Amino acid sequence: MIRVLVVDDEALIRTGFTHILNTADDIEVIAAVPGGQAVRAVRELLPDVVLLDIRMPDVDGLTILADLRRMPQAPVVAVLTTFDTDEYVATALRSGAAGFLLKDTDPEQLPHLVRTLAEGGTVLSSKVTRLVVDGYLDKDLHEPAVRLAARLTARERAVLVLMAEGLANTDIGERMHLSTGTVKGHVSAVFSKLQVSSRVQAALIAERAGLLTSDQDEGAR
Template sequence: MTGDPRVLIVDDQALVRTGFRMILNARGIEVAGEAADGVEAVSAAERLRPDVVLMDIRMPNLDGLAATRQILARHPGCRVIMLTTFDLDRYVYAALAAGASGFLLKDVTPEHLANAVRLVSTGDALLAPSITRRLVERFAAEAAPPPLHRDLTPLTPRELEVLTLLGHGRSNAELAADLGLSEATVKTHVARIFTKLDLRDRAQAVVLAYETGLVRPAAQ
């Protein structure tokens, strides 16, 4: 994608939507539209085709998780950032599993908000891998899902090793150090894993590592 992304803001609080719109517009990021609940969000995404959706989790009529699933099913190239509160909403794990590229706290700084939108629009995950891992550990342990029988045979032994380390929250630099590889080689392995397993970004890779049993949630 070239240029700044077009953003859809979804929140049932008008004040939040207005504040985010002002922040993004001031930094040259176009706000394509707003929605006050999940139903409006799905309709707006269909009509406006935004690059990034800022999606509140808890809303009337249709919550952010259900709306995320519907939007990404219809527009897989779209990126969704979940908006949550400081206490880490219990739906975060499910949102990441549904394809969301990360989450932001609603009291995010203006600079972090703009940077996050731009980062996600390039196809990267918003969260640092270690933060994603902690979130997944917390909520995967609560949900205790049975291992997902996903076919990992397309992966080479090295790629399987890289995916496992991704699940443990390693950054590219840490992967390079752990495996004795250059960061460029690590990036190539990661990109191939995403392609072979049809993964959106690192957040989904971490979730998949847990769901397939490559990584087990730590004891709580």
């Protein structure tokens, strides 16, 4: 059972997300709280996934994110936002968020996205725009990204591309006919060579280096 905590100052959003997610057999919303109660709720309830509103009137969602990421057993955190060009999204990704969801995400997709987060995958709304990517990696970082990506083996590049698609380790293993343990080893190598600490950071470097538009078939064999 995937234990989820919803953090949003709007009661309607909390109720809506709770209702949608609790219809799934393998997901349980253990609490839905306003921002001021978020850190305490995480410490007491130990959720697997936190869906965190990034813009709340009475508390800074980025501060909450930083507090959660410092916890010994930090949950996976995806930020919620109303706008796909929200200026706070880039900072949240730098701070360790596993991705972000728009509040108007298709209800039928929401349980799948939470499962992806719980399995270690990356979730970026389908409405992510170039503005978000450019806000995360400055335009003059193309050449450094290319140099970092050049350190990867063909197999590691193939793993990186699938990570950028949002696949979890088990899904990557199935796609590439590798064990989950082998995939984890490749993911660790990718993080080390790209000098990043999250899948989102790795995926956006891959985008900046042009890997997401190149042919990765050779590396997948």
